[in-house]
Amino acid sequence: MTDIAAAITEVKALLKNRLNTSKSVCDLHGQNETYFPKMIPDAVAFPESTLEVSEIVKICAKYQCPIIPWGVGTSLEGHALALHGGITLNMSEMSNIFDINSEDMFAIVQPGVTREILNKELRSTGLFFSVDPGANATLGGMAATRASGTTAVLYGTMRENVLAMEIVLADGRVIRTGTKAKKSSAGYDLNKLFVGSEGTLGIITELTVALKGQPEAISAAVCDFPTIDNAVDVVITAIQMGIPMARIELIDEISIRAINQYSKLEYPEKPHLFMEFHGSKSSVASQAESIANIAKDFNAGDFQWSTKPEDLNKLWSARYQAYYATKALFPNQIGMSTDICVPISKLAQAIKDTQNDLKEFNVIGSIIGHVGDGNYHTLLFSDPNNPEDLKLNKLLASRMAHRALDVGGTITGEHGIGIGKLNFMEQEHGESLSIMTDLKRLFDPQNIMNPGKMIDLDSSPKNY
Numbered sequence: 001m002t003d004i005a006a007a008i009t010e011v012k013a014l015l016k017n018r019l020n021t022s023k024s025v026c027d028l029h030g031q032n033e034t035y036f037p038k039m040i041p042d043a044v045a046f047p048e049s050t051l052e053v054s055e056i057v058k059i060c061a062k063y064q065c066p067i068i069p070w071g072v073g074t075s076l077e078g079h080a081l082a083l084h085g086g087i088t089l090n091m092s093e094m095s096n097i098f099d100i101n102s103e104d105m106f107a108i109v110q111p112g113v114t115r116e117i118l119n120k121e122l123r124s125t126g127l128f129f130s131v132d133p134g135a136n137a138t139l140g141g142m143a144a145t146r147a148s149g150t151t152a153v154l155y156g157t158m159r160e161n162v163l164a165m166e167i168v169l170a171d172g173r174v175i176r177t178g179t180k181a182k183k184s185s186a187g188y189d190l191n192k193l194f195v196g197s198e199g200t201l202g203i204i205t206e207l208t209v210a211l212k213g214q215p216e217a218i219s220a221a222v223c224d225f226p227t228i229d230n231a232v233d234v235v236i237t238a239i240q241m242g243i244p245m246a247r248i249e250l251i252d253e254i255s256i257r258a259i260n261q262y263s264k265l266e267y268p269e270k271p272h273l274f275m276e277f278h279g280s281k282s283s284v285a286s287q288a289e290s291i292a293n294i295a296k297d298f299n300a301g302d303f304q305w306s307t308k309p310e311d312l313n314k315l316w317s318a319r320y321q322a323y324y325a326t327k328a329l330f331p332n333q334i335g336m337s338t339d340i341c342v343p344i345s346k347l348a349q350a351i352k353d354t355q356n357d358l359k360e361f362n363v364i365g366s367i368i369g370h371v372g373d374g375n376y377h378t379l380l381f382s383d384p385n386n387p388e389d390l391k392l393n394k395l396l397a398s399r400m401a402h403r404a405l406d407v408g409g410t411i412t413g414e415h416g417i418g419i420g421k422l423n424f425m426e427q428e429h430g431e432s433l434s435i436m437t438d439l440k441r442l443f444d445p446q447n448i449m450n451p452g453k454m455i456d457l458d459s460s461p462k463n464y
Contacts, residue, residue, distance in 0.1 A: 004086055007065035008043045011056055011087060018046040018093070029088045034076050035336045035382070035390060036419070041068060041082035048093045050166060050174060050205040057203065058172035060087060066451050069199040071141025072114070076337045077418030079145060079198050083452035089203065091140055097121055098206075105211045106163055106180060111140020111204045118209075127211040130155035133414070134320045140204045145416040146196030150247045150319070153372030154278065155212060159195050166206035167194055170444040180208055193439075198416055199450035201443040215278035218246075219288050220312050221305035223295050224270040228252070228355070230298040231271045232348035235371045237294050239344065243287055247276040247316075250351075250369040250376065254329070255322050258366065262325030263318040268301060273371075274319055276312070326366045326379050333364070333381035334390065338397040338420075340404035341375040341413025353403055354378055357396050365396070375413035402427075417454040425454070 012019045020026075021043045030040030047053045060067050066086025073080055082088055095112035102125050107118060116136045118129050131142060133149035141147075143165065148157035155161070164178030178184075178191035194201060225231040231250055238245060251259070251272045260267055273295075277287040284307070292303045306312065318325075327335050342350050351367055354376075358365045369376030380396060382389030401411040401424050411424040426433050433455075440447075440455040447457045 002065065003063040004042050004065045007060050007063040007087065010059045010062075011043070011045055014055055014059070015045055015047070015052065018048070020044045020046070026088075029070055029073070029080070029090065030082060031073070032076075032078055032081055033074060033337075034078075034420075035334050035393075036078045036081060039078075039081035039083055040085075041088040042085045044070075044088045044090050046090050046093045050168065053089065053094075053168045053203055053205050054172045054174055056087070056089065057168050057170065060448055061171055061446060064446050064448060066448050067203070068450050069140070069144065069203050071111070071138030071144075072136070074135040074137050075141065075145055075418065076415045077412075077420035079416060079418040079450070079453060080141075081419070083419060086448075091138060094140075094205065100125060100127075100211075101180075102127060104180060105213070106208050107211055108206065108208050109139055110206060111138055111143075113139050115139060115142065122211065126214050128214055129161075129209060130212045131158055131161055134323075139207055139209060143195050143204055143207055144197065144199050148370070148373075148375075148414050150249060150316075150370060152370060152375075153248060154244060154246045159192055161210045162191065162195050162207055163210055164208035165191060165194060165204055167202040167204055169202045170446065170449050174205075175202075178208065196416070198418065198454045200440060200454050201449060203449070215246075215284075217279060217281040217284045217307060218312060219277050219284040219305055219307045220315050221275045221277075221288050221291060221303060222267070222272060222315065223292075223303040224268045224272045224301040225295075226270065226299050228271050228351050229348045230300070231273050232344075232351070232371060233298050234273060234291070234295050234300070235347075236344055237297075238291055239372065241290070241294075243290055244277070244279070245275060245287070245291075245372055246278040247274070248370075248372040249274040249319055250367075250371040251319070251322065252351075252355075252367040254366040255326055255368050258325040258329040259318050259322055262321055262328055263314075265318060270301065274315060276316075322366075322368055323379065327381075330364055330381045332384070334384050336380045336382065336390070336393045336397070337377055337415070338380070338400060339375060339377040339412055339415045340400050340409060341373070342404050342407050342409035344371070344374040346407040346409065347371060347374050347376070350400075350403060350407070350409075351376055354396070354400055357399055361392055361396060363392060363396055370414070373413070374409070377414075398424075419453060422452075422454070422456055
């Protein structure tokens with residue numbers, strides 16, 4: 001029988017003042033970056049070690065108390081919300097970097113380390129951590145949601161860059177998955193099972209992540225196009241020609257307008273590609289020249305490129321601020337961000353279909369895409385005083401998901417499932433979902449690990 005109060009009492013005895021039940025702290029951990037209502041935990045714990053996490057989990061298992069892991073709360077599908085109350089584990093105190101191995105190119109960190117902090121520590125080594133979702137997320141949260149971002153087209157996602165983990169299971173046992181070696185053929189790949197499991201199978205308490213060598217040279221390029229089709233055709237051609245792009249981002253007209261106002265820039269209000277190339281000085285120059293020639297064939301406007309660090313920082317800072325810039329363009333509106341991923345040959349049509357939906361249903365929205373891997377995001381807005389607006393936005397998100405599945409794509413390439421996309425899981429996975437459900441029951445028979453996310457064992461799931 002669930003007894004959250006008893007669990008809180010015992011965890012309080014374990015952690016003392018690092019177990020917080022104040023309204024302000026609990027309210028903070030009940031909020032999210034997008035449209036979901038507040039879902040407030042009963043308490044927030046701040047563990048400092050794997051041993052403490054294990055003891056907390058044993059207590060919660062004893063009283064069937066829900067446990068919700070929390071990094072910095074930047075996820076977009078309600079992953080860290082306390083759907084059924086319980087204890088939120090804020091991992092910010094577990095922020096040590098245990099080892100940076102320059103020879104074997106890996107780092108061992110606790111889950112509360114953010115990607116920016118790790119890269120700051122790596123500056124003197126000539127190495128960097130390559131996964132870049134834009135937000136300064138924790139590495140634990142990034143692994144739990146299988147994060148990717150702007151650099152995935154060249155360097156891969158968290159799935160490819162997490163080599164090993166330490167994980168606390170639902171009964172308090174501590175296991176290790178993966179190795180420091182580059183590959184292994186030994187047994188089931190539990191490492192990849194836990195990467196992307198969204199805290200529903202266990203709590204990540206340590207990660208070994210792959211590092212990359214800093215490229216000798218970096219160049220960036222920006223150009224505008226008359227249509228989305230033109231921009232995507234450039235990407236498809238470049239990929240077919242084997243041009244190694246480190247980043248290639250599609251920005252639509254509304255997002256460009258928002259970026260211009262927010263970051264004091266003057267890009268033409270047309271679809272744009274933001275690109276970056278890594279390699280030797282000669283290779284990045286050659287890559288930029290090749291892209292420029294391809295772009296001309298698809299009616300590109302001015303092609304601007306630079307290798308100056310200040311210009312690169314300005315460009316990508318503007319891109320990373322696009323979410324907040326677009327929200328600033330529509331003040332007093334609730335933002336709803338959704339994503340899908342399709343085979344790249346279907347990308348232009350998928351984006352056009354979404355644009356047509358925005359026009360047909362008269363919905364405010366913008367589109368940004370990691371077009372090198374067929375992934376794009378739509379940011380929709382609704383009046384907080386008109387529930388029908390949010391209902392309409394959910395309809396458009398549903399139409400996007402259905403179209404992605406129709407062409408062999410996925411309902412999410414990056415955001416994950418959480419509670420926001422729970423109702424699409426059966427449509428994407430079919431009978432395979434029953435195997436995932438069996439795994440959830442095997443690892444978490446009491447359903448205390450981030451319950452209600454990804455795999456809902458409740459017989460009457462809510463529609464968010």
